[in-house]
Amino acid sequence: GAGVSQSPSNKVTEKGKDVELRCDPISGHTALYWYRQSLGQGLEFLIYFQGNSAPDKSGLPSDRFSAERTGGSVSTLTIQRTQQEDSAVYLCASSSVQGRQFFGPGTRLTVL
Amino acid sequence: KQEVTQIPAALSVPEGENLVLNCSFTDSAIYNLQWFRQDPGKGLTSLLLIQSSQREQTSGRLNASLDKSSGRSTLYIAASQPGDSATYLCAVRRRWGYSGAGSYQLTFGKGTKLSVIP
Numbered sequence A: 001g002a003g004v005s006q007s008p009s010n011k012v013t014e015k016g017k018d019v020e021l022r023c024d025p026i027s028g029h030t031a032l033y034w035y036r037q038s039l040g041q042g043l044e045f046l047i048y049f050q051g052n053s054a055p056d057k058s059g060l061p062s063d064r065f066s067a068e069r070t071g072g073s074v075s076t077l078t079i080q081r082t083q084q085e086d087s088a089v090y091l092c093a094s095s096s097v098q099g100r101q102f103f104g105p106g107t108r109l110t111v112l
Numbered sequence B: 001k002q003e004v005t006q007i008p009a010a011l012s013v014p015e016g017e018n019l020v021l022n023c024s025f026t027d028s029a030i031y032n033l034q035w036f037r038q039d040p041g042k043g044l045t046s047l048l049l050i051q052s053s054q055r056e057q058t059s060g061r062l063n064a065s066l067d068k069s070s071g072r073s074t075l076y077i078a079a080s081q082p083g084d085s086a087t088y089l090c091a092v093r094r095r096w097g098y099s100g101a102g103s104y105q106l107t108f109g110k111g112t113k114l115s116v117i118p
Helices: none
Strands: A005-007 A012-013 A019-024 A031-037 A043-050 A065-069 A075-079 A086-093 A107-111 B004-007 B009-015 B020-027 B029-040 B044-051 B056-059 B062-067 B072-079 B086-096 B101-108 B113-118
Touching: A005 A086, A012 A019, A019 A086, A019 A107, A031 A075, A043 A065, A043 A075, A043 B101, A075 A086, B004 B086, B020 B029, B020 B086, B020 B113, B029 B062, B029 B072, B029 B113, B044 B056, B044 B062, B044 B072, B044 B101, B072 B086
Parallel strands: A012 A107, B009 B113
Antiparallel strands: A005 A019, A019 A075, A031 A043, A031 A086, A065 A075, A086 A107, B004 B020, B020 B072, B029 B044, B029 B086, B056 B062, B062 B072, B086 B101, B086 B113
């Protein structure tokens, strides 16, 4: 596609519910990244996928967070049993290997 | 652990002024440094990327410099316009191992929120 797309753009959920956030990377990009931007904080790295290699999950804040990438393209970030501190903008980026990262518009998650 | 700091956190200037945004980082072993722009409700747009071997990059009214030894970068915006109003983020990519390849992770500063007043 022309750019990285994410859905939904906004998500409001109740505490304790599970949510799924989707990312469609730029076609042909083998690397995919998830970041989180909390109010007043910088962007923090969550997880990285590269081709068929095992993902680097070192940035995931808890075991309630998981992500998968199907067919080397679309990725889903899942947050189970959401907490209010999970409220943030979740950004996805993709790149070619070692290339510049291109970011999607983000999903704004609000946990009530 | 790499830390990136941006000063000031917010800046308000009248239209037409030239301005400088500052970024500092603690670990000079970087692969490259990028400046991004973020508009409200939107993702990040890459403005300039400076490789570790470069001193500056220019694009239109924007000029970014890099002084790796002192751990600093500046983004210079000439003749500011109201359309330049946004949050500007600095991000560094760490040099990884002896091969000199770049780590995939970007470490971001918290940004400078710029308002250009007409």
